[in-house]
Every structure is written in C-alpha cells, then in structure tokens.
Amino acid sequence: MSDSSSNPDYTKQGAAASGAIDRSMRAPVVLFAAAGVFWLLVGTLLALITSFKLHTPGFLGNWEWLTYGRVRPAYTTVFLYGWATNAGLAVGFWIMARLSRNVLQRGTILNTAAVFWNVGVLVGVAGIFFGDLTAREWLEMPGYAAPILMFAYVLIALWVVLTFQYRNSKYTYVSQWYLLAALFWFPAIFGTAQLMAVYAPARGVLQEVVGWWFAHNLYALWLTPIGLASVYYLLPKILGKPVHSYYLTSVAFWSYLVFAGWAGMHYLAGGPVPAWIISAGVTGALLVLFPVFIIGINHHRAMAGSFGMLRTSPALRFTYFAAVAFTTVSVVAAIAAFRGVKEIVHFTYFTDGLMQWGVYAWFTMAMFGALYYLLPRVLQRAWPSPTLISLHFWTSAAGIGLYVFAMCVGGWIQGLQMNNPEAYPEFVDITRNTLPWLVMASLGGLLLFVAHVAFAIHCLWLLLRPETAENRSMLTAEPKTMKVAAK
Amino acid sequence: MNRLLVIVIGILLTIAFCWTGIVFSSYVQLGGLEHYEDEATGEFYPPPRAGIAQRGQKVYQELGCVYCHSQQVRRPGYGSDQDRDWGERQSVSRDYIGDRTILLGVRRIGPDLMTVGERQTSRDWYHRHLYDPRINTEGSAMPSYRFLYEERRIEGEPSGRALDLPEGHRPSDGYEIVPTSRAEALVEYLLSLRLDYDLPEVPTE
Numbered sequence: 001m002s003d004s005s006s007n008p009d010y011t012k013q014g015a016a017a018s019g020a021i022d023r024s025m026r027a028p029v030v031l032f033a034a035a036g037v038f039w040l041l042v043g044t045l046l047a048l049i050t051s052f053k054l055h056t057p058g059f060l061g062n063w064e065w066l067t068y069g070r071v072r073p074a075y076t077t078v079f080l081y082g083w084a085t086n087a088g089l090a091v092g093f094w095i096m097a098r099l100s101r102n103v104l105q106r107g108t109i110l111n112t113a114a115v116f117w118n119v120g121v122l123v124g125v126a127g128i129f130f131g132d133l134t135a136r137e138w139l140e141m142p143g144y145a146a147p148i149l150m151f152a153y154v155l156i157a158l159w160v161v162l163t164f165q166y167r168n169s170k171y172t173y174v175s176q177w178y179l180l181a182a183l184f185w186f187p188a189i190f191g192t193a194q195l196m197a198v199y200a201p202a203r204g205v206l207q208e209v210v211g212w213w214f215a216h217n218l219y220a221l222w223l224t225p226i227g228l229a230s231v232y233y234l235l236p237k238i239l240g241k242p243v244h245s246y247y248l249t250s251v252a253f254w255s256y257l258v259f260a261g262w263a264g265m266h267y268l269a270g271g272p273v274p275a276w277i278i279s280a281g282v283t284g285a286l287l288v289l290f291p292v293f294i295i296g297i298n299h300h301r302a303m304a305g306s307f308g309m310l311r312t313s314p315a316l317r318f319t320y321f322a323a324v325a326f327t328t329v330s331v332v333a334a335i336a337a338f339r340g341v342k343e344i345v346h347f348t349y350f351t352d353g354l355m356q357w358g359v360y361a362w363f364t365m366a367m368f369g370a371l372y373y374l375l376p377r378v379l380q381r382a383w384p385s386p387t388l389i390s391l392h393f394w395t396s397a398a399g400i401g402l403y404v405f406a407m408c409v410g411g412w413i414q415g416l417q418m419n420n421p422e423a424y425p426e427f428v429d430i431t432r433n434t435l436p437w438l439v440m441a442s443l444g445g446l447l448l449f450v451a452h453v454a455f456a457i458h459c460l461w462l463l464l465r466p467e468t469a470e471n472r473s474m475l476t477a478e479p480k481t482m483k484v485a486a487k
Numbered sequence: 488m489n490r491l492l493v494i495v496i497g498i499l500l501t502i503a504f505c506w507t508g509i510v511f512s513s514y515v516q517l518g519g520l521e522h523y524e525d526e527a528t529g530e531f532y533p534p535p536r537a538g539i540a541q542r543g544q545k546v547y548q549e550l551g552c553v554y555c556h557s558q559q560v561r562r563p564g565y566g567s568d569q570d571r572d573w574g575e576r577q578s579v580s581r582d583y584i585g586d587r588t589i590l591l592g593v594r595r596i597g598p599d600l601m602t603v604g605e606r607q608t609s610r611d612w613y614h615r616h617l618y619d620p621r622i623n624t625e626g627s628a629m630p631s632y633r634f635l636y637e638e639r640r641i642e643g644e645p646s647g648r649a650l651d652l653p654e655g656h657r658p659s660d661g662y663e664i665v666p667t668s669r670a671e672a673l674v675e676y677l678l679s680l681r682l683d684y685d686l687p688e689v690p691t692e
Contacts, residue, residue, distance in 0.1 A: 054596070057620075057630045064634045069551020131549040135590055165491050172494070180491075181498050188502045192510060204583040206517045208591045213509050257498065261505030267593050270561040272578045274516055280509065343566055347557060347595035418595065421570040427598045431628045 017101065022377040024103040025094050028110035029378045030463070032090035033371060035118045037456050039082025044445075044452045046075035051445045055438040065129045073140035074128045080138060080218065081121045081149070084359065087367040088226040089117075089156065092179050094374050095233050096160055099176050100167030106159060113155035120148035134198050136207075138215040143198045150190070157183055174249050175229035181257055182225035189217045205273050209265070216264020219358055220288075221257070224326075227366040228295065231323050234373055235302045238316045239309065244301050252294035259287040266337040269346055285337035292330040299323040314389045318369030321397060325361035329354065344419065349434065349441075350411030353404045360448075361400045368396070368455070375459070381467050388458040392451050399447030402440060410437025520584050523686055532684045533585050536676070541587075543676025546669050548588055550632065557592030558601045560682065562690075574602040574682050576689050582682065597629055604680040613674040614650050614666055622656055635670035638662055 052059045053068045060066045097104060104110075124141030127133070132142035141149075160183050164176060193214035196202045202210060236243050243249060265281025303320060310317050333354060336345055345351065372389065376382050383389060414434050417424045424430050522531040536544070547553075560574035568574060578601055583589050592599075607613065615622045618636050620629035636650065641663050648671075649663040658664055666674075 053630065054628065057628050061630050062633065064550075067550060067632070067634075068630050069549075069554055072554050073551055133549065133551060135548045135551055135553045135588070137593070161491070177494060180494055181501075184495065184498045185502060188506065192506065196510070201587055201589075202514065203518055204520060204586075205580050205589055205591065206513055207589050209513045209517075210510055217505075254497065254501070257501035258504065261501070262509065265509065268591070270565050271559045271591055272580050272582060274513070274580070277509065277513060346566070347593065349594075351593055419567045421567045427571070428624050428626050428628075431596060432626050 018098060019377075019380075021097050021101070021103050022094075022374075023380060024107075025097050026378050028104070028107055028114065029090045029094050029374065031111060031114040032086045032093070033375065034459070034463075035114060036083050036086030036090060036367075037459050039078050039086060039118075039121065040452050041456055043075055043078035043083050044449050046071055046078060048442070048445050048449055050075050051438070051442040055435050055442065064131070069135075070129055070131070070133070073133050073135070074125050076138060077121070077125055077128060077140050080223075080359070081124065081141070082118075084223055084363060084367070086114075086118070087371065088182075088223060088363075091230050091367060091370040091374065092182070092226050093160070094378065095175050095229055096163050096179055099169065099173045099233070100163050101169045102163050102167060106162065109155050109159045113152045113159070116148055116152035116155070120145050120152060123148060136193075136197055136211045136215075138218055139193050139197060139211060143194065146190075146194045146198070150187070153187060153190075157187070173233070174243070174253065175233040177250075177253050178225040178229040178232065181253075182222050182229075185217065185221040185225070185261075189214045189221065205268075205271070208268060208271075209273060209277060212264050212267040213261075216267070217261055219355075219363075220260040220263060223359065223363045224260070227322065227326070227363045230366050230370040231299060231319055231326075234315060234319050234370060235299060235323070238313055238319070238373070239302055239306050241302060241306075243298050245298070248294050249298060252291040252298070256288065256291035256295070259284050259291065263288055263333070263337070266342060267351075269337075269339070269342045282337045282339070285334045289330060289334050292327060296323075296327040300327075314383075314386075314393065315369045315373035317393055318365050318372060320369075321393075322362050322366035322369060325357060325365060329357040329362055332357070344415035345411060346415070347418065348411035348415040349407045349437070350415065353407030353411055356400065356407070357404045361404060365396070365400075368392070371459075375462060379462060379467070381462065381465050383458065384461050384465055385458060388454050388461075392454045392458065395447045395454065396451035399444045399451055401444070402447065403444030406437045406440035406444060410434050410441070413437075517580055520581050522584065523581065532686060533582050534684065535585055536679050539672050540676040540679040543672035543674065543679075544586060544588065546635075546673040547676055548590065550673075552600075553590040553592045555592075555594055555596035555629070556598070556600045557595055558599065558680070559591050560599065560601050568599060571598070572606065573599045576682060576685075578682060579686060579689055581686055581688065597627075600677065600680055602680060602682045604678045605683055608678070610674055610678070611651055613677055614670065615652065617670060617673070618650055618652070618664065619656055622653060632670070635667055635673070637665050637667055639665060 049060060049066070050068065050072045053061075053071065057068075064070070093110065121141075124145030127142035127145060128140055132144075133140045134142065160179065164180065193210055196210040197207045197214070201207045232243060232249075262280050262284025264284075265277050266285060268281070269278050271278075299320075300323070303323075310320060335341055336350070336354060372383070411434075414430060414437075417430045417433060418427075522533065524531050558578075560576065560578045561568045562577040563569050568577075612623060614636075616624070616629075617632040619631050619633070620627035638658050639662065641661055645663055646665050649665050652664065
C-alpha cells in the first residue's frame with residue numbers, strides 16, 4: 001500500500017479481475033446500500049421534525065408517538081443503525097472483497113445478514129415509537145431488537161473473516177486493518193452496553209459510564225474506522241498515487257485504536273462520577289490527535305497538487321470533504337474536552353453540532369464519496385446525471401456547514417449565558433435566545449433534505465438504467481471514469 | 488502485519504486495554520456502592536423512592552425527558568448550577584444507586600431536574616406545566632404533554648383531581664381535564680427528585 005506498483009489493482013490484469021469482483025458483489029452491496037438510502041430518507045424526515053420541534057414546540061405535538069422525546073431517538077437510531085451502518089457495510093464489504101482479490105463467495109451469508117439487520121432496525125425503531133426506548137443516547141433501541149441485530153452481525157463478521165483469511169493477494173492493506181478493527185470493536189462495545197446498560201443495568205452512574213463509552217466508540221471505533229478504510233482506499237485510487245509512509249500509517253493505526261476508545265468520557269465532565277474517569281477522557285481526546293495528525297498528513301499530502309481533480313471527480317470531492325472534516329472535528333473535539341472550554345459548551349447545542357460534524361460532515365460524506373465510486377462499478381453502468389451529483393454535493397456541504405455553524409456558535413453563546421446567572425437569571429430566556437440559531441439549523445436540515453432526495457432519486461435512476469455497452473465503456477479506465485460522469 | 492491472527496490479536500488487545508481501563512475499573516470502584524446508614528436515626532440514604540414514583544420514572548424514560556433535562560448538580564465553581572438554585576450541594580455517585588435507570592443527561596434545553604421536587608412542591612403546578620408549559624412559563628420551549636390528560640364530560644360532581652386551569656386554557660363548559668395514572672406517576676416522580684439529605688463523601692464548605 002505504500003507503493004502503488006505493489007497494488008495489483010493497478011495492473012491491467014488486476015483491472016479485469018476488479019470488474020469480476022465488482023460484478024460478483026452486486027447483490028449484497030446493492031441490498032445494503034439500498035437499505036441505507038431508504039433509512040437515510042426516513043432519518044432525514046425525522047431529523048427535520050426534531051429540528052422544527054426545537055423552535056416550534058407545538059409542531060405535531062398532539063400524538064404521544066410524535067413527541068420530541070420519541071422522534072429524536074428514532075431519528076438517531078435510524079441514522080446510525082439504518083443509514084450509517086448499512087452504507088458502511090456496503091462500502092466495507094466491497095473494499096474487503098477487492099483488496100482480498102476475492103470474487104464473492106457465500107453471498108447468501110451477506111444477503112441473509114442484510115435482511116436480519118434491517119428487520120432488527122425496523123423492530124428497534126418501532127419499539128422507540130411505542131415507548132420502549134432505553135433513553136440512553138445512541139443505544140435507544142429496546143433490548144428485544146438487539147438479538148436480531150447481533151444474529152445479523154455474526155453472519156457479517158463470519159463473511160468478512162472468511163474473505164480476508166482466504167484472500168488471493170500477497171499483501172494486506174491499511175483499509176483492511178481498519179475494517180477488521182471496526183469488525184471486532186463493534187460487538188465488544190455493543191455487547192457490553194446491551195448487557196450493562198439495557199438487560200441488567202449496572203448500579204447507579206456506572207450505566208452512564210458504560211453508555212457514553214459505547215456512544216463515543218460507536219462513532220470512534222465503528223463508524224470512523226470504516227470511513228478511514230474508505231478514504232485510504234479511494235484517495236490513492238482516484239488520484240493514482242500512493243499513500244505516504246507505510247511505517248507512519250501503521251503507527252497511526254495502532255495508536256488510534258489505543259487512544260480513541262478513552263475519549264468519550266468527557267460527556268460526563270463535572271458529573272457525579274470519579275474524577276479519574278473524566279481525566280482519562282480528556283487525556284484520550286488529546287492523545288488521539290497524534291494518530292489524527294498522521295492520518296491527516298497521509299490524506300492531505302496525497303491531495304497536494306491534485307486539487308484540480310476535485311472539480312472532475314465527485315467521489316473525490318465527497319471523500320476529501322470528509323477527510324478535512326475528520327481532521328477538523330478531531331481537533332475541535334480535543335479542544336472542547338478541556339476543562340475550561342467544556343465548562344462553557346457542556347449541556348448546550350454545541351454537543352449536537354460536534355456530533356453531526358463527526359457523524360455527517362465526516363462519516364456520511366465519506367460514504368457518499370465511496371458510493372459514488374463503487375455503485376457504478378458494481379452495477380456496470382455510469383451515473384446518469386452530473387447535475388444531480390452537483391446538487392447533492394453543494395446542498396449537503398452547505399446544509400451540514402450551516403447546521404454545524406448554527407449549533408456550535410449558538411451552543412457557545414447558550415453556554416456563556418447559562419454560566420452567567422447574574423445577567424441571565426431566567427433560564428427560559430437562555431432557551432429563547434437560541435431560537436434564531438435553531439431556525440438556522442433547521443434551514444441547514446432543509447438543504448440536507450434536498451441533498452438526500454436528489455441522491456435517492458439518482459440511485460434509483462442508476463439502478464433502473466439499462467446496462468449497455470456504451471455505459472460500461474465509461475468504467476474501464478481509472479480515474480477518467482468520474483471525469484466523464486461529471487462533465 | 489500480514490497475518491490475520493497478528494492483526495486480530497492486536498485489535499483484541501486494544502479492546503481489552505480500553506475495556507479494563509474504563510468499564511472494569513469503574514465497575515470495581517462503583518459497582519459495590521451501598522446506601523449510607525445514618526447511625527443516629529437508622530435511616531438509609533439515598534432514601535428509597537415510593538412505588539408510584541418508580542412508575543413515574545418509567546414514564547420519564549418513555550417520553551424521552553432526558554433529551555432536554557439533566558439530573559446532576561455540579562460542584563460549586565464549575566458551571567452555575569448552585570447559583571441557579573439547582574441544589575445546595577453537588578450530586579455524587581451514591582445519590583443514584585437506588586434507581587434502575589439513571590438518566591444524567593447531556594443537554595439543558597430545560598433546567599436541571601435533580602432537585603426539582605424541592606423547588607416546586609405543588610402538584611397542581613406540575614400538572615399545569617405538563618398540560619401546557621406556556622401556562623406557568625411564558626415562552627417555554629417544552630412540548631405539551633396533553634396526551635397524558637383526559638378531557639371528559641362532567642357527570643354529576645366535578646372530579647377532585649381535575650386540573651385548575653387559568654382562563655383561556657379551560658375546556659368548554661361541562662367538561663374537565665383529568666390526569667391519567669401515568670401523569671400522576673410522573674408528577675410523583677418529579678416531586679421525589681430531591682437532594683435534602685447529607686452523605687459523608689459530599690464535601691461541605
């Protein structure tokens with residue numbers, strides 16, 4: 001991976017084999033991606049309702065199942081387990097198959113897993129609307145959904161391990177390391193959290209420690225490694241040049257795994273837990289910057305001198321947007337973990353701004369980039385409309401930018417006011433002062449809605465488009481493919 | 488790093504390291520916390536919650552109150568919790584051991600509720616607030632929980648539990664608004680949120 005000539009995908013022979021692998025992966029990749037896009041639309045709708053309710057509390061307020069405290073957890077669940085995980089799996093499987101140089105085998109395992117995973121999400125979301133939510137952030141699904149998800153996950157893990165173990169390539173690639181890391185971290189955190197926070201809730205605040213350990217790591221060690229696998233795979237591939245320094249890359253990988261898992265404890269800052277837990281969180285958030293910088297150097301040095309390609313390759317545009325978001329959100333999160341800063345931003349909308357910076361501006365944009373790259377290859381037909389791609393990119397970039405800006409700045413002001421009881425003795429005034437920021441965030445949400453509708457229509461169009469020779473010929477060369485599509 | 492086994496063992500070690508460092512260590516420190524017995528009075532603290540209040544906590548969880556309300560008082564000098572009269576002392580781990588579900592919260596879209604039962608002691612106030620938050624607090628961003636209340640025709644004598652609502656919020660003549668059992672449980676739970684006892688580990692000024 002440090003040397004492009006050692007990557008068999010770059011040889012003529014490899015290119016032909018890649019096509020065979022892509023075609024073989026069609027069923028599972030399309031299944032997971034389609035489920036992901038479906039949940040993305042549902043999640044966007046729920047996100048909009050959540051957002052409107054914040055500044056208009058009466059909006060859809062007469063039904064219990066549509067109250068804020070139900071729609072909000074339903075939205076995060078749909079977004080994280082429906083969209084993000086389905087999309088991440090589609091991308092992860094495809095990268096794993098390609099780098100292992102394996103034509104799909106035992107595809108039934110994956111197709112079955114897709115059905116069970118999405119039934120699990122459906123049961124979980126329905127349970128939330130019925131009032132069985134755990135009310136624990138990012139772990140809201142009722143306990144009875146977990147066994148279905150776990151069963152699906154065992155199938156997924158089995159397939160990934162088999163594909164990697166019986167690989168046909170001499171090398172392993174950094175993207176594969178990250179995928180394997182995510183593969184093993186997820187059951188560890190999900191199992192621990194289900195056991196200690198849902199099935200047999202641990203004593204007192206211990207369940208909060210476990211809950212936040214899980215929630216942070218769902219982002220840091222499930223979504224993020226999948227996103228990094230995608231960026232590490234796509235950047236060199238689209239740019240046609242290698243990642244810098246194999247040695248540094250492996251140092252970054254291991255140090256990321258060692259430090260990232262500790263960083264979530266800042267959610268309990270100042271709270272009724274032993275002080276060392278918070279200190280461990282702050283230390284983790286700070287130390288994780290070391291691998292983040294190396295990863296950033298990998299990504300941004302690869303980009304240097306190739307910025308012109310951002311105009312021609314949509315996959316690259318989304319992927320690089322995501323890479324920049326990953327670097328920036330990690331730095332801001334580390335700063336926000338510090339005692340003095342945390343004192344201002346804790347308990348404010350800043351928290352939501354930062355979460356979306358990570359989950360959307362970083363992870364979701366990375367997945368969009370990957371799907372733009374892999375779907376035409378898997379389906380053997382080119383994206384029909386460059387206009388829709390442009391619309392998707394600009395509305396999602398502007399939408400998430402507006403949302404994060406509104407929530408972070410509004411949250412900061414909210415925090416300053418909360419900490420100043422002399423000037424703001426009435427709590428309700430502080431909440432009221434956040435209204436303009438919340439309206440701005442809703443506008444961002446509307447832009448994201450447009451972006452996702454454009455993306456969904458485009459995906460459907462691509463799926464229904466006939467697979468013609470002319471269509472296929474656009475896919476034979478890399479990286480020119482995307483140029484054609486973007487013109 | 489070409490072998491599956493080497494990579495997997497490495498990954499499992501990072502998981503074990505983090506799990507031991509946070510989950511297991513916290514379990515060792517917090518898992519065995521017991522109630523504090525006041526030798527003089529024989530009372531146990533934190534005091535147990537009444538059955539109806541425990542049912543109310545379930546309603547609190549089901550309605551997702553935690554997404555806007557925290558339940559924790561931070562120490563003096565960190566934030567403004569005590570200057571806002573949200574508690575005379577900070578809350579500590581032991582304050583939470585009596586409940587099945589702990590919802591500390593990370594957002595304060597509404598005020599902290601750790602000691603709300605000390606600040607507001609009137610059941611009527613809570614029912615009015617849940618029925619329509621704008622009655623008690625002009626400009627409140629809280630949604631109305633009207634679905635926890637029943638509007639019904641007055642048959643004979645009006646119910647003693649009917650809500651005392653101000654002009655403009657009353658139902659039409661001959662009707663009354665009565666709380667469901669869930670609303671009553673929720674209010675009992677909110678009333679039970681108090682920190683009016685001392686624990687040995689709480690630092691005193």
